[in-house]
Amino acid sequence: MLAIGMELKRRGYDVAISLAEPYAKLAEAAGLDPYPLMDRQTFDTMLADPSMWTLLGGMRKVIGGVAAELLRPLFDLIESLHRPGRTVLVSHPLDFAARIFRDLDPTTPLVDVHLAPVMLRTPEQPARLTSWRFEPTRHRRTFRLAYWLGDKIILDPLLAGPINRIRKEHGLSPVRRIMHRWWLSPDRVLACYPDWFAPSTVNAIPQLRHVGFPLFDGPRLDGADQPLDLPTDRPIVFTGGSANWHTREFFRAATEVCVKLDRPGLLLGGNENCFPKTLPSHVRPQGYVPLGELLPHCSAIVHHGGIGTTSQALRAGVSQIIRPLAFDQFDNADRVEALGCGVCLHRDRDLAGKLGFVLNDVGMAESTRRIRDRFGGSSAPQLVADEIDAALTGTTAQL
Numbered sequence: 001m002l003a004i005g006m007e008l009k010r011r012g013y014d015v016a017i018s019l020a021e022p023y024a025k026l027a028e029a030a031g032l033d034p035y036p037l038m039d040r041q042t043f044d045t046m047l048a049d050p051s052m053w054t055l056l057g058g059m060r061k062v063i064g065g066v067a068a069e070l071l072r073p074l075f076d077l078i079e080s081l082h083r084p085g086r087t088v089l090v091s092h093p094l095d096f097a098a099r100i101f102r103d104l105d106p107t108t109p110l111v112d113v114h115l116a117p118v119m120l121r122t123p124e125q126p127a128r129l130t131s132w133r134f135e136p137t138r139h140r141r142t143f144r145l146a147y148w149l150g151d152k153i154i155l156d157p158l159l160a161g162p163i164n165r166i167r168k169e170h171g172l173s174p175v176r177r178i179m180h181r182w183w184l185s186p187d188r189v190l191a192c193y194p195d196w197f198a199p200s201t202v203n204a205i206p207q208l209r210h211v212g213f214p215l216f217d218g219p220r221l222d223g224a225d226q227p228l229d230l231p232t233d234r235p236i237v238f239t240g241g242s243a244n245w246h247t248r249e250f251f252r253a254a255t256e257v258c259v260k261l262d263r264p265g266l267l268l269g270g271n272e273n274c275f276p277k278t279l280p281s282h283v284r285p286q287g288y289v290p291l292g293e294l295l296p297h298c299s300a301i302v303h304h305g306g307i308g309t310t311s312q313a314l315r316a317g318v319s320q321i322i323r324p325l326a327f328d329q330f331d332n333a334d335r336v337e338a339l340g341c342g343v344c345l346h347r348d349r350d351l352a353g354k355l356g357f358v359l360n361d362v363g364m365a366e367s368t369r370r371i372r373d374r375f376g377g378s379s380a381p382q383l384v385a386d387e388i389d390a391a392l393t394g395t396t397a398q399l
Helices: 002-010 021-029 040-048 055-069 071-081 096-104 140-169 178-182 248-261 291-297 307-316 329-339 348-360 362-372 380-393
Strands: 016-020 033-038 089-091 110-114 188-191 208-210 236-239 265-268 283-286 300-303 319-322 342-344
Touching (some): 002 021, 002 380, 016 021, 021 040, 040 055, 071 096, 071 140, 096 110, 096 140, 110 380, 188 380, 248 265, 248 283, 248 348, 319 329, 319 362, 329 342, 342 348
Parallel strands (some): 016 033, 089 110, 110 188, 188 208, 265 283
16 A cells, blocks of 8 residues: 555655554655554554454454444544545555445545455355365355355444444445445455456456556665665575564474574564574574565565565565465465465474475476566556546546
8 A cells, every 4th residue: 555655646646544553654754644543552452462363363353343443533534634526545445434435425436455356255266265174155055155144144243333323424324244245446446466366356346457466565764775685595484474473483383494404594573572582593583674675585485375475475486385374365375376386384393394395396486487477567556556547537547
C-alpha cells in the first residue's frame, strides 16, 4: 500500500493512509499522510500473543479484532477526509468501512487491492485455507456448503453486527454473508499477483484485473544512503515474518540444521526475543533487511509463506521451503509447490531433509530460473495507479 501511495503521490495525488502507529514513520518517509488507527501498545500486545500465529486464533484476531474494532474509526476518518468528486478509496480486503462508504455514496469509486488470491472464492480451483488433509472448501461437492457454513458460523457473527450498525445509522439496508460477494468493490478489484501465479482467479469476477506482484521493500529509514552489507557466502535465509515475534524455537531448529549441513545461515526477525541466546559463528541474526536486494545473494529461503516474501523469492530465482502458520500462507505454499519452486514444511524435524532436496534438485533449479525470467515490464504500483486514475475519471485503463 505504501508503494501504491508513493506512485499516486508522484502523479499529484494527496494520499492519506490509515495504519498502525509503528508504521507511521515509514509512511512519512514515503511522503504520505499517515493516520494511525491502532496505537503502538495495542499493536505490540497483538503481536506478542502466540495465538495470532495459529490458524483459527489468527483469523479471529484479525477479522474479529482488527477489522471489526477499527471499522468505526476508519469510517469516521473517510467521512472527514472525503472530497466530493475528487476522492477515490483504495482498500485492502479487510477494509469494510470503505465498502460501506461506497454504498452510501456510489459516486465515490472504490478500488480493492488484493495482495494474495486466498480470499477470492473460486470453485474451479479453490484456495487452500488450512493444512488439513481433507478441507471441505477444496472439493466441488462441498465447496458452496462449506463457505455458507463459514459465513454463518464464523464470519458474519464477527462482522455483520458492526457493519450493519453503521449502515443502519446512514439509512442503508443490512447485509448478510459479508465476505461472499458484498465486500468486493463493484468498481475495481485489483489482483496484485500475476495470472500465472493464480490462474483460477482469471475472470473470477468481471471487475477483477491482474497487475502483478508489488515487489516493494519499503522506504529506507536509518542509514538510507548507506549500501547494504550483502552476504558473500550464499547463506540459507530463515524467517517467520517481520511481524512474528515467536520464532525462537524455529530459529533454534534452523541453527541445528545449518550446523548439521555445514551451511551458513541468516536468521531474520522483527524482535530481539526472536533469536536464540547463543549462535555459532556461521549463523547470523539480523533485523529487517530488503529481501529484493538480499535474496539474489542467497542459496535458499525457509519462510512462513507471506505473499511478499514468496514473490521476492520467485523473482530472485531462489528455492523456497514454506512452513505456513495462518492467513494466506497455506495457499501461497500450495501455489509455489505447483510451480515447482519450493516445498511445504509440515514439521520442523523434517527441515534438514527438505533443505537437502531443494538445494540439490536439478528440476527445482530449472523451475526457479523459468519463473524468474517471467518478471519484468511495468511495476504493479504503476498499473494499480493507472487503474485508480481510470476509476476516478470513469475511463478504462490499458494493461
